[in-house]
Amino acid sequence: VRPGSVxxxxxxxxxxxxxxxxxxxxELHAQAALRALADAGMTLADVDGYAxxxxxxxxxxxxxxxxxxxxxxTRVGGCSFMxxxxxxxxxxxxGWCDVAMITHxxxxxxxxxxxxxxRQEPTSLWSQFEVTYxxxxxxxxxxxxxxxxxxxxxxxxxxxAAVVVAQREWxxxxxxxxxxxxxxxxxxxxxxxxxxxxxxxxCCVRTDGGGxxxxxxxENVGDWDSPSAPVYLLxxxxxxxxxxxxxxxxxxxxxxxxxxxxxxxxxxxVGHEDVDHLMIYDAFAHVxxxxxxxxxxxxxxxxxxxxTDGHTRPxxxxxxxxNGGGLCYTHTGMYGMFAIQESVRQVRGEAAxxxxxxxxxxxxxxxxxxxxxxxxxxxxxxx
Amino acid sequence: xxxRIPPAMTPITAPYWDGAAAGELRLQRCVVxxxxxxxxxxxxxxxxxxxxxRWESTSGVGRLLSYIIARVPVPGGYDEAPYVVALxxxxxxxxxxxxxxxxxxxxxxxxxxxxxVSFEPRGPTGVPVFRPTVS
Numbered sequence: 001v002r003p004g005s006v007x008x009x010x011x012x013x014x015x016x017x018x019x020x021x022x023x024x025x026x027e028l029h030a031q032a033a034l035r036a037l038a039d040a041g042m043t044l045a046d047v048d049g050y051a052x053x054x055x056x057x058x059x060x061x062x063x064x065x066x067x068x069x070x071x072x073x074t075r076v077g078g079c080s081f082m083x084x085x086x087x088x089x090x091x092x093x094x095g096w097c098d099v100a101m102i103t104h105x106x107x108x109x110x111x112x113x114x115x116x117x118x119r120q121e122p123t124s125l126w127s128q129f130e131v132t133y134x135x136x137x138x139x140x141x142x143x144x145x146x147x148x149x150x151x152x153x154x155x156x157x158x159x160x161a162a163v164v165v166a167q168r169e170w171x172x173x174x175x176x177x178x179x180x181x182x183x184x185x186x187x188x189x190x191x192x193x194x195x196x197x198x199x200x201x202x203c204c205v206r207t208d209g210g211g212x213x214x215x216x217x218x219e220n221v222g223d224w225d226s227p228s229a230p231v232y233l234l235x236x237x238x239x240x241x242x243x244x245x246x247x248x249x250x251x252x253x254x255x256x257x258x259x260x261x262x263x264x265x266x267x268x269x270v271g272h273e274d275v276d277h278l279m280i281y282d283a284f285a286h287v288x289x290x291x292x293x294x295x296x297x298x299x300x301x302x303x304x305x306x307x308t309d310g311h312t313r314p315x316x317x318x319x320x321x322x323n324g325g326g327l328c329y330t331h332t333g334m335y336g337m338f339a340i341q342e343s344v345r346q347v348r349g350e351a352a353x354x355x356x357x358x359x360x361x362x363x364x365x366x367x368x369x370x371x372x373x374x375x376x377x378x379x380x381x382x383x
Numbered sequence: 384x385x386x387r388i389p390p391a392m393t394p395i396t397a398p399y400w401d402g403a404a405a406g407e408l409r410l411q412r413c414v415v416x417x418x419x420x421x422x423x424x425x426x427x428x429x430x431x432x433x434x435x436x437r438w439e440s441t442s443g444v445g446r447l448l449s450y451i452i453a454r455v456p457v458p459g460g461y462d463e464a465p466y467v468v469a470l471x472x473x474x475x476x477x478x479x480x481x482x483x484x485x486x487x488x489x490x491x492x493x494x495x496x497x498x499x500v501s502f503e504p505r506g507p508t509g510v511p512v513f514r515p516t517v518s
Contacts, residue, residue: 122391134461148449196452246480
């Protein structure tokens with residue numbers, strides 16, 4: 001897949017990304033699909049490639065009434081959507097399909113028409129060796145290594161709080177964001193404790209919502225009457241590490257972030273200095289700190305000070321999680337689709353809080369509890 | 384605590400849980416490279432040997448790598464909070480996700496604190512948990 005050889009020509013979220021108590025998940029998928037297709041100037045009849053993470057892809061093939069000649073349903077948690085964009089790029093390049101659509105819909109707050117999360121079968125390694133310990137909820141699992149990460153670097157809870165403070169600065173001006181109040185480190189630290197040392201604002205919101213993406217080969221951009229500018233995929237990377245928190249290679253740094261991001265940079269032919277806008281999956285406040293270091297934007301132990309000093313806030317040198325992230329904007333359970341949507345909006349100049357002149361956006365996804373990762377490099381230019 | 388259901392084992396993992404029921408922390412060890420293997424398998428993930436690793440009783444001693452304290456119950460976790468979810472590195476090498484018991488949850492637990500295995504009964508079996516080592 002050559003840099004810039006495929007493009008996202010349609011992108012949209014459901015009308016609400018907060019609460020939709022009576023909308024089953026397959027309808028969230030469908031709403032997002034129709035909005036993204038309208039954005040691409042297409043209809044469902046144009047779609048000949050389809051991918052999703054949950055529920056079973058045949059549920060959606062049936063519900064949408066499509067007959068794809070390419071399907072994929074790689075389920076590796078919240079980064080599934082970065083993975084699927086990457087796989088769709090390959091399918092398009094190979095000619096396995098001409099219009100690839102990726103959809104997401106999840107009733108994470110209301111539980112309407114909810115499909116079971118993968119890997120919950122009782123004999124899975126995850127169930128036997130982690131759920132057994134009351135660590136099934138991600139808030140009691142993905143958070144566990146944070147104390148070691150912070151202690152190894154002489155950092156502390158105030159660094160987790162600083163991530164929340166910075167992202168609220170963005171969310172304050174994002175109408176769709178669930179949590180929009182500006183806050184302070186002291187306020188975040190004083191909030192109710194959920195998974196000590198994580199207070200409630202350091203944990204993501206729980207929402208209902210969906211999103212969809214439509215992709216074509218660059219040579220076909222312009223074949224449809226789309227109201228929106230194309231966003232080109234310059235590069236990508238993916239990595240799987242472990243489905244068990246206990247089996248991370250090193251709990252103080254995430255190899256999946258390092259490997260997927262370095263492949264994304266390499267395949268895109270861009271460097272860190274070229275990145276104008278950054279999204280790092282943030283189910284909990286420590287993940288962007290791991291990400292800033294593991295992606296190589298700062299050195300080991302520098303992430304907390306980098307955020308505290310304001311570099312990731314509006315007006316900062318490295319605008320990060322500009323929709324407010326999973327901590328503030330939305331988080332249905334698998335957040336990756338929404339991170340990609342914000343990257344697309346920033347590249348198009350259509351974000352609620354636009355970063356001026358974004359040519360290159362880097363979006364890093366995380367799956368499960370430091371289990372998998374995938375990254376995309378998106379751009380206004382095809383090369 | 385009806386939510387604390389026994390783990391659903393397979394023929395490959397049963398010796399681990401049966402060991403816990405018998406009050407032993409058993410781990411597999413590769414007969415070729417001698418490294419410990421976790422979670423249980425029929426081969427060695429370290430050296431790739433297809434010879435089945437052998438079950439051994441271990442020290443049950445390790446150190447606390449990291450932890451959180453679950454302060455409020457969340458669906459899918461235990462019905463009652465607080466409780467500690469921790470990563471413990473065993474003397475033999477493998478790392479386990481587990482609970483720490485018999486600690487004062489109003490005070491931070493020192494990282495690298497020595498811990499010793501204990502066993503929490505779960506129906507017909509038991510699960511390995513850890514408590515601070517009494518010196």
